[in-house]
Amino acid sequence: MNLVQETKRRLAAALADAAAAARAAGEINYDELPDFVLETPRDKTHGDFAANLALLLARQARQSPRNVAAALVRHLERPQPGVARVEVAGPGFINFTLNNQWLLPVLPAVLAEDDQYGWSNIGQGARVQVEFVSANPTGLLHMGNARGAALGDSIANLLTAVGYDVTREFYINDAGNQIENFGLTLEARYLQALGQEAAIPEDGYHGEDLIATVRRFIEKYGDKYLDTDPALRREMLVRFALEEKLAAIRRVLEDFGVTYDVWFSEQSLHDSGAVARAMADLEKAGYIYEKDGALWFRATEFGDTKDEVVVRQNGIPTYFAADIAYHRNKFERGFERVINVWGADHHGHVARLKGAIQALGYDPRRLEVVLMQLVRLYQGGEILRMSKRTGQYITLEELIEEVGRDAARYFFVMLNSDSHLEFDLDLARSQSADNPVYYVQYAHARICSILRLAGERGIEIPPARDARLELLQDPAEIELIKQIAAWPDTVAGAALALEPHRLTRFAHDLASLFHSFYTNCRVLADDPEIRKARLVLVEATRITLRNVLNLLGVTAPERM
Template identity: 65%
Template sequence: MSLYEEIKEKVIANLTNAAKTAQNAGDLTFENLPNFVLEEPREKQHGDLATNLAMVLTKQARKSPREIAGILLKHFQTEGTWIQSHEIAGPGFINFKLDPTWLTGVIPQILNQGEDYGKVNLGQGQKVQVEFVSANPTGLLHMGNARGAALGDSLASLLTAAGYEVSREFYINDAGNQIHNFALSLEARYLQQLGQDVPFPEGGYHGEDLIDTVKGLIAKVGDKYLNIEVELRREFLVRYALEEKLINIRQTLADMGVHYDVWFSEQSLHDSGAVKKAMEDMEKQGYIYEKEGALWLKSTLFGDEKDEVVVRSNGTPTYFAADIAYHRNKFERGFDRVINIWGADHHGHVARMKGAMSALGYNPDNLQIILMQLVRLIQDGEVVRMSKRSGQYITLRELMEEVGKDAARFFFIMRDPDSTVEFDLDLAKAESSDNPVYYVQYAYARLCSILRQAEESGYSYSGIPTKEELALLNSTEEQELLKKMADLPGEIATAARLMEPHRLARYVLDLAALFHSFYNSQRVLVDEEDLRKVRLALVCSTKQVLANVLAILGVTAPERM
C-alpha cells in the first residue's frame, strides 16, 4: 500500500470513529453508517481530500449537512492523519488540507521498492486467464487484432501488478467451417498457380498472402499434390498453411511484445470428446432439445431472441458448441476468473455464453467479457478503407513497420475499449509533443540525460535523502510531481479493479507533463549540494515510476532519443 493510500485509510477510519463517537455522545442519530467517499476535490483550492459523509447522513440524522459536518469535526481526531487543516464547504462537504511534508516519504518508498513500486496485492494470488486476439489462422493479423493484442497484453500485465496469477491464452480456431473454406481457398490458389483454370470458391479467403503461401509450397514440392485424392490434397494444404500462418502470427505478436503462456487448439476439443461431452451434459440438464434433426440450446433462457443451434442436422457441432466446451475447459483448469477480449460484433454472444456456463454449473460472473469497438485508420486526414475479405487491409506487421511497436501499442491502449479508435498514422510518426507516446518517451530520455550529465560532472546522487533534504522539495512543480507518483499504487488498484489499462496510459501522460513542467521551471544540477542531491533523487524516482508504468503498458523506455 502506498503512503497516500495509508493516509486515506487513516482519515476514513477517523471519520468513521468521529461519527460513532458523536452517536454515543447523543450528538448524532443514525442506525447504520452509510457508505461515503473520500476523494480528491476537482479544484485544488478546495484542499487535498474531501468527504460527503455529512451529506449522506442527513436523512438518518435529521439535521442539515453543514450542521452534521460541524458535529463530525468536533469529534474528529487529526493525530496520525497528516491533516493540517479542515473546513466545511458548499452544501456540507468536509475538505481536508494535508501537511505537505507527508510527501517526503514518497521518494524513499520509490527508491527502496524500485521495480516493485506501484504493485498491490488486490488479487491475492487468484488465478486469472486472459484470452485475447485468437484470430482465425486463415490470414494475416490486422488492425483490429492489433488493438486486441495491446489491450489484452497490458491488461494481463496490469492484473499481475495487482497481485493476480495471470495466464495469457490464444485460442486457435483450427476447426469448423472457416477451415473448410480455408481448404477450398488454398486448393483454388494452388491449382491456379499450376496453370489450371478453376473458379475461386464463394466465401473463400481472398487475401494475397494465400497466393504467397501456395507459391512457397510449389517452390518446395512442385505439382506433387496435383493428381492425388481431393480430400488428401486439401488436408495437406491446410496443415501446411496453418503451420505457416501460426508461425507468422506468433512472430508478429512477439515483435509487438506479446507472448502467450498457452496456445489452445479448437481441434483438440473435438478430438478429446470435450465438445460432445458438454452437449450431452447440457442435454441432461434440460438445456438442449432436438428439432428438425439438429440440437438446439435454449438460449432464450439467457436473453437471446431465439434459440441457437449447437449441433447441425448432419451431426457437425457449430462453433458455438466448441466455444461452450472451451470455456468449460478454462474453468476445469482451475481459473478463478476468465476474461475474454472480443470485437464489438460479438456482443450478442455474451449473454448466451454466460448462460451456458451457468447451465454447466459455473458462476457466470466469473466470466468477464470486454468488447472492443472498431479501429479507423487515418492518413493525411482521410479514413483508410479496409476489408479483410477483399484482401485490402492494413496488417499489424505493416502498421508496426510504419509507426513502430511502441506507438502501435500506446495508441490502442490510450482509449477505453468501448470507444472507437481513430489511429492517426501521421501523428503516430511525429517527433513532437503532440504525439503522446513520443511525449512520454521523451520525458524518460530527458530524465536519463540529466542523470548522465550528473555522472559526467562527478555529482553523487546515490542513497536515500534525509528528511531535511527532502523538505527542500517545496516548489509547486516538485510537490505536484511527488503527489502524482504517490498516486501510482492506488491507480494500479483502481485500473485493475475496473479492468481499464487505459487509465495507466492517462496516468503516464500526466506524469510526463508534470515532469516537463518541473524541468522547465527548476534546475536540477544546481551548485547547492543538498538541493542538487534531493532533486537528483526526485529525477531517479520519476524515472523509476515512468519505467514501471511503461513496462505494464509494454512500451519501451528509451534512454536516448
C-alpha cells in the same frame, strides 16, 4: 507502498472515531456507520481528500448533511498528522487539506521498491486467464487484432502487477466452416498454380498471401498431390498452411511484444470429445431441444433475446458449441476468472455464452468480456482503407514497420476499449509534443539526460535518507510528488476495471508535471541540499514513468 491508501485509511478511521464521539455526546444519532469513501477532488481548492460520510449519515441522524459534517469536524482528534485544514464544503462534504510533509515518505519508498513500485497483492495469487486476439489462422493480422493484442497484453500486465497468477492464451480457430473454406481455397490456388482450371469458392479467401503459401507448398511437394484424393490434398494443404500462418502470427505478435503461455486448438475440443460431452450434459440438464432437425440451446432462459443452434441439421456442431466446450475447459483447468477481449461485433454472443456457462454449473460472473470498437487508420487527414503492398487491409506487420511497436501499442490503448479509435499514422510517426507516446518517452529520456550530466560532474543520486526532502516546497515539486504518490492507486484501479487506458492518461500527466518541474526548478542547483532533494525526486519520477511504460509494453528510452 501506497501512501494515498494509507492516508485514506487513517483519515477514515479518524472520521469513524469522530462519529462515535459525536453520537456519545448526543449531537448525532445513527445505528450503523455507513460505508463511505474519501476521494481526491478534481478541484484543488477543495483540498487533498473529500469524505462523503456526513451525506450518508444525514438520514439516520435526521439532520442536514452540513450539520452532521460540522459535528464530525468538531469531534475529530486534533491535530491529525499531516492535516493542515479541515472544512465543511458544498452539501456536506468534509474536505481535508494536508501539508506537504505527508507526501515526502513516498520518495524513499519509490527508490527502495524500484521496479516493484505500484505493485500490490490484491489478486492474492488467484489464477486468471486472459484470452485475446484468437484470430482465424486463415490470413494476416489486421488492425482489430492489433488493438486486441495491445489491450489484452496490457490487461494481463496489470493483473500480474496486482498479484494475480495470469495465463495468456490464444484460441486457434482450426475447425469448422472457415477451415473447410480455407482448404477449398488452397486447393483452388494449388490447381491454378499447376495450370489447372479452378475457381475460388464463394466463401473462400482471396488474400494474396495464400498464393505465396501455395507456392511454397509446391516448392516442397511439387505436383505430388495433383492427382491424389481431393480430401487428402486439402488436408495436406491445410496442415501446411496452418503451420505457416500460425508461425507468422506468432512471429508478428512477438515483434509486437506479445507472447502467449498457451496456444489452444479448437480442433482438439472435437477430437477429445469435449464438445460432444458439453452438448450431452446441457441436453441432460434440459437446456437443449430439437427443432427443424437441429439442436438448440435455450439461451432465452438466461436473458438472451433468442435461442441458439448448437448442432446443425447435418449433425455438425456450430462454433458456439465449441465455444461452450472451450470455456468449460477453461474452468476445468482451474482458472478463477476468465477474461476475453473481443471485437464489439461479438456483443450478441456474450449473454448466450454466459448463459451456457451458468447452465453447466459455473458462476457466469467469473467470465468477463472486454469489447473493443473498430479502428480507423488515417493518413494525410483521410481514411486509409487498403494496403499499397497487398491491395487489402493494413496488416499489423505493416503498421509496426510504419510507426514502430511503441507508438502502435500506446495508441491502441489510449482510449477506453468501447470507444472508436482513429489512428493517425502521421501523428504516430511524428517526433513532437503532439505525439503522446513521444511526449511521454521524451520525459523519460530528459530525466536520463539530467542524471547522466550529474554523473559527468561527479554528482550521484544520494540515498533518500541523506536528502532533506522537506526542502521540496515549490508548487511544481509538490504536484509532481502527488502524481508519483497516486501511481499505486492508478494501477489498482486500472487492473480492477480492466482499463489500461488509465495508464496512458497517468503517463501523460506525469510527463507534463515533470516538464513543468524542469522548467521551474533547476535540478543541479548550486545549493547541495536542494540538489540532493531534487535528484531524489527526479529519480523517483524516472522509476514511476518507466514502470508505467513497462505495463503498457512500451520502451522507456534513455536517449531520443
